[in-house]
Amino acid sequence: MITYIIRRLFAAVVLLFIISAATFSIFYLVPRLVGSTPETLATRYVGRAATPETVHLIAEKLGFYDPIWLQYGRWVKGIFFGADYDLGATVEHCPAPCFGYSFITKTPVWPDLVDRIPVTLSLAIGAAILWLIFGLSIGTLSALRRGSFLDRAAMTFSLAGVSLPIFFTGMIGLLVFSYKLGWTAPGGSYTDFTESPSAWAYALLLPWIVLALQFSAQYARLTRAGMLETMGEDYIRTARAKGLPERDVTVKHGLRAALTPILTIFGLDFGLLLGGAVLTEQVFSLPGLGKYAVDAITNNDLPKVLGVTMMAAFFVVIANLIVDLLYAVVDPRVRLG
Amino acid sequence: MPDGQAFLEVKDLKIHFPTDDGLVRSADGLSFKLERGRTLGIVGESGSGKSVTSLGIMGIYNKRNSQISGEIWLDGDEIVSAGQETVRKLRGNKLAMIFQDPLSAMHPYYTVGHQIIEAYQVHHNVSKKVARKHAIDMLGRVGIPQPDRRVDDYPHQFSGGMRQRAMIAMALVNDPQLLIADEPTTALDVTVQAQIMDLMHDLQAEFNSALIVITHDLGVVAELADDVLVMYGGKCIEYGSASTIFERPEHPYTWGLLGSMPRMDRPTQDRLVPIPGSPPSLINLPQGCAFSPRCAYEPQTGGLGTTVPPELVRAGGSNHLVRCHLPTEERQRIWAEEVKPKLEAQ
Numbered sequence: 001m002i003t004y005i006i007r008r009l010f011a012a013v014v015l016l017f018i019i020s021a022a023t024f025s026i027f028y029l030v031p032r033l034v035g036s037t038p039e040t041l042a043t044r045y046v047g048r049a050a051t052p053e054t055v056h057l058i059a060e061k062l063g064f065y066d067p068i069w070l071q072y073g074r075w076v077k078g079i080f081f082g083a084d085y086d087l088g089a090t091v092e093h094c095p096a097p098c099f100g101y102s103f104i105t106k107t108p109v110w111p112d113l114v115d116r117i118p119v120t121l122s123l124a125i126g127a128a129i130l131w132l133i134f135g136l137s138i139g140t141l142s143a144l145r146r147g148s149f150l151d152r153a154a155m156t157f158s159l160a161g162v163s164l165p166i167f168f169t170g171m172i173g174l175l176v177f178s179y180k181l182g183w184t185a186p187g188g189s190y191t192d193f194t195e196s197p198s199a200w201a202y203a204l205l206l207p208w209i210v211l212a213l214q215f216s217a218q219y220a221r222l223t224r225a226g227m228l229e230t231m232g233e234d235y236i237r238t239a240r241a242k243g244l245p246e247r248d249v250t251v252k253h254g255l256r257a258a259l260t261p262i263l264t265i266f267g268l269d270f271g272l273l274l275g276g277a278v279l280t281e282q283v284f285s286l287p288g289l290g291k292y293a294v295d296a297i298t299n300n301d302l303p304k305v306l307g308v309t310m311m312a313a314f315f316v317v318i319a320n321l322i323v324d325l326l327y328a329v330v331d332p333r334v335r336l337g
Numbered sequence: 338m339p340d341g342q343a344f345l346e347v348k349d350l351k352i353h354f355p356t357d358d359g360l361v362r363s364a365d366g367l368s369f370k371l372e373r374g375r376t377l378g379i380v381g382e383s384g385s386g387k388s389v390t391s392l393g394i395m396g397i398y399n400k401r402n403s404q405i406s407g408e409i410w411l412d413g414d415e416i417v418s419a420g421q422e423t424v425r426k427l428r429g430n431k432l433a434m435i436f437q438d439p440l441s442a443m444h445p446y447y448t449v450g451h452q453i454i455e456a457y458q459v460h461h462n463v464s465k466k467v468a469r470k471h472a473i474d475m476l477g478r479v480g481i482p483q484p485d486r487r488v489d490d491y492p493h494q495f496s497g498g499m500r501q502r503a504m505i506a507m508a509l510v511n512d513p514q515l516l517i518a519d520e521p522t523t524a525l526d527v528t529v530q531a532q533i534m535d536l537m538h539d540l541q542a543e544f545n546s547a548l549i550v551i552t553h554d555l556g557v558v559a560e561l562a563d564d565v566l567v568m569y570g571g572k573c574i575e576y577g578s579a580s581t582i583f584e585r586p587e588h589p590y591t592w593g594l595l596g597s598m599p600r601m602d603r604p605t606q607d608r609l610v611p612i613p614g615s616p617p618s619l620i621n622l623p624q625g626c627a628f629s630p631r632c633a634y635e636p637q638t639g640g641l642g643t644t645v646p647p648e649l650v651r652a653g654g655s656n657h658l659v660r661c662h663l664p665t666e667e668r669q670r671i672w673a674e675e676v677k678p679k680l681e682a683q
């Protein structure tokens with residue numbers, strides 16, 4: 001078990017390095033492909049007013065002429081030890097962990113990310129709780145009453161839920177529940193939990209529901225399929241032969257087994273969401289990582305985009321790691337070989 | 338209990354499944370009796386309805402996709418008409434079941450001990466500690482070495498034979514009075530098969546339970562059974578004491594089964610003579626006798642075999658029933674003069 005954990009941890013670290021190198025290369029190459037030169041990149045830091053000589057000097061000081069692997073090495077070093085950005089007039093210090101320095105807002109990226117993580121985390125956790133509760137129970141009931149009216153209604157509804165995009169359901173939700181009925185908060189009213197838990201929940205209620213709607217639909221279908229399979233297994237027959245009440249047969253034996261593959265998908269979904277629920281945050285103007293990414297892209301703020309991308313990758317890798325470890329807890333055949 | 342009623346009495350049991358292709362008559366009018374301390378062997382090829390029948394007795398069927406009728410009397414109580422909750426409380430308690438493939442029949446995510454404890458606690462209001470002690474005790478009795486340690490193992494950590502022992506421990510944990518074993522040894526290799534059969538035999542004597550052994554292997558039946566019921570296409574086609582069935586069988590299908598029976602005392606090369614043809618589809622049973630398309634003696638029925646379904650009637654032996662159009666004397670003659678010498682010469 002210990003070696004299993006160590007192996008997984010090691011793999012996760014290696015994976016993060018590979019992802020960071022790949023991401024960095026993309027952000028290094030793409031601007032050059034569309035015609036940017038070290039000088040144009042440097043111009044962003046010092047402003048258009050600077051003379052070509054200054055620009056050239058700054059580009060040199062920022063290391064824009066260096067080969068890619070050197071620049072990558074410096075970027076990684078910044079994460080661990082911090083970095084200094086010499087802009088000629090001033091030298092900006094970006095303390096560790098330095099995930100880049102925005103030349104547009106003239107701020108390090110990391111504090112921004114730290115500010116936004118709680119928003120995205122709040123959104124993701126709340127929605128996940130909702131979609132797990134609804135998805136699993138609707139899916140289970142559907143499987144048990146396969147072919148019934150309830151099953152067909154649930155599956156039709158969930159097909160709609162899967163296929164309707166967030167920006168559609170989100171807009172409709174805002175229109176009806178916030179503006180017409182006034183039951184939920186309008187967009188852009190996010191408040192920190194520490195400031196006011198009730199305002200926090202009020203602002204997030206509709207985003208949670210809208211996000212959960214889509215995932216519940218998907219999880220209901222997954223759960224239904226999984227339950228249909230496990231409820232036909234021999235060990236279910238054994239559980240019945242023991243005289244277990246049908247509820248225990250379903251939950252302790254059926255659902256328990258059906259949950260394992262769902263756990264994997266949940267880990268991935270949740271990890272992806274932590275990297276930024278882009279559409280939801282955009283529709284509801286929630287200042288999370290997703291909205292941060294969209295804003296950074298709109299402003300062509302490459303260091304920010306790179307930072308938030310790394311953050312997202314980090315969450316996905318960590319979520320996968322946790323799923324792998326949970327798998328071992330859940331499935332003794334993994335744990336004990 | 339009404340006078341003369343056996344411990345287990347099944348009367349005209351029918352279990353049918355309506356499907357899109359038609360009505361599947363998996364069990365079609367079965368009747369038999371069994372006393373405590375006795376063993377009934379139910380034999381038949383794959384698909385003859387053995388498992389459906391045993392699950393029916395256990396009350397494990399889905400009312401939404403099956404139709405069940407007839408009577409099952411267990412110790413004076415009728416189960417077919419009883420409420421689901423009543424039957425559930427009997428299940429695993431007064432009547433228990435062992436399944437064919439012990440690996441898939443155990444939950445992969447729970448320890449063997451957990452699964453036995455669960456079986457005990459459903460029917461006994463005791464603490465986990467007490468139930469665990471009981472589970473360890475049971476594992477020891479079915480011959481698991483170091484049961485106090487193995488109790489925390491998962492099914493995949495057990496060998497095939499040990500798994501089946503654990504299944505038996507799980508089934509016997511509540512001292513059931515009726516035990517149904519559905520092909521308990523099919524998934525095991527030969528030496529382990531013998532051990533498991535010995536174990537079941539000993540435990541049955543110890544618990545004085547009624548035992549139903551379901552198998553397509555007459556060798557198992559010869560070893561364990563007092564009575565034998567031969568099933569074909571959901572129906573009983575021959576029923577009698579084990580000595581009757583092995584020494585004076587009257588149904589051509591039973592002859593075929595005996596001919597295909599593995600014999601320990603014979604060289605292996607020439608022991609298997611399969612019955613020609615394949616088991617019937619339960620939806621479109623052949624006209625007349627279900628076995629007629631595969632029966633070598635069908636021409637001797639004068640056309641009855643393919644037109645009229647035979648009734649289950651008294652045969653030569655005492656308490657011996659057979660479902661065949663051939664006259665009793667003719668069957669006895671064929672057995673004595675044609676089939677028996679051939680089997681012995683094999």
Ligand SMILES: Nc1ncnc2c1ncn2[C@@H]1O[C@H](COP(=O)(O)OP(=O)(O)OP(=O)(O)O)[C@@H](O)[C@H]1O
Binds near residue numbers: 361383386388402553
């Ligand atoms: N739920 C069901 N719906 C339709 N048909 C069914 C159902 N359950 C069982 N059957 C049919 O009933 C027949 C008898 O099945 P059963 O499992 O009792 O056979 P068996 O004698 O136990 O065979 P085996 O030796 O292979 O275990 C089979 O043809 C099977 O297809």
Ligand SMILES: [Mg+2]
Binds near residue numbers: 387388389519
């Ligand atoms: Mg079977």
